[in-house]
Amino acid sequence: MPSPVGASMGRREWALLLSLSVLWGGSFFFQKVAVAELAPFTLVLGRVALAALALRAAVAAGGLRMPAGARAWGALAVMGALNNLVPFSLLVWGQTRIPGGLASILNATTPIFSVVLAHALTRDEPLRAGRVAGVVLGTLGVAVMLGPEALAAPRLDVLAQLGCLAAALSYALAGIFGRRFGGRPPLVTAAGQLVATAAMALPLALVVDRPWTAAAPSARAVAAMIGLALLSTAVGYVVYFRLLAAAGATNALLVTLLMPATACGLGASVLGERLHAHQLAGMAVLALGLGAIDGRPARRLRTALRATRRATAS
Secondary structure, eight states, X not given: OOOOTTSOOOHHHHHHHHHHHHHHHHHHHHHHHHTXXXXXXXXXXXXXXXXXXXXXXXXXXXXXXXXXXXXXXXXXXXXXXXXXXXXXXXXXXXXXXXXXXXXXXHHTTHHHHHXXXXXXXXXXXOOOHHHHHHHHHHHHHHHHHHOGGGGOOTTOOHHHHHHHHHHHHHHHHXXXXXXXXXXXXXXXXXXXXXXXXXXXXXXXXXXXXXXXXXXXXXXXXXXXXXXXXXXXXXXXXXXXXXXXXXXXXXXXXXXXXXHHHHHHHHHHHHSOOOOOHHHHHHHHHHHHHHHHHHOHHHHHHHHHHHHHHHHHHO
16 A cells, blocks of 8 residues: 655644544543443443444445455454554553553653654655654644643652553554555454454453453443444544545554644633633643654745745845
8 A cells, every 4th residue: 555654744634633533532531430430341342342233233334345255354453463453452441550640741752753653664754854753743732732740640650651651662663554454444454453352352251350240330331332432442543544545654653643633622612611720831842743754844934935035046
């Protein structure tokens, strides 16, 4: 599959990226509510199983066919493990031990892993100075935006932090591996990887969590799991695979930088929450990072400077 990663993203790709940041940004809220009553693997199973059912129905309604053959399902199982089972489990477990804000900062390192791995494992996503600087600036912007309160927790769990970093690494590997599905409809790929993930998550939930021994969850926890499954997972992955096919792995994973910013923006516009100075400063640093990654502002500045020099010389 040809990858357009080396080029700037267009308006359509940026619109997909922003939409995905809203859908996935809500996952931290939904997880924090649901994990208070549901064990980690049980929550992961409920999330992917409900999303798989919804997308499987959408595939049938759209007249599409699910893939056939062991090779196709083997690839979807690898994608499901890298993109769902491993990172979902690690992030949910991590949020039982560290604040959600810190988990989102650690998750925002995904593009750093992606830039390095894409350079090492692909031929068409080279390591460029502007891209590296942009990703570092973006990650710094996320940390500034969330502020010191994101780190405020007694005796922060180092293993939980390492787990969230491992989840970011897994997402980066999934973005690169997912390039092979570019010729398949995004709806089919999203449904297939979720079906495979549900099959892998079922025995883990039964053996580790033993959900039949737990108390029945409240309506609030069930509603959070449904939102996590249908919005953040089912709809989110359709958008993700469309973006991955159009913009490539590194650009698609920039969503992890935008997720905290969209969460703050939604809180201010929908819930009436006040934006603090450090949040605005962090968003400004994040915008600089995204501009460096996109490359167009720098190119326009160089073009304007050349035009100025030519006009002065003449």
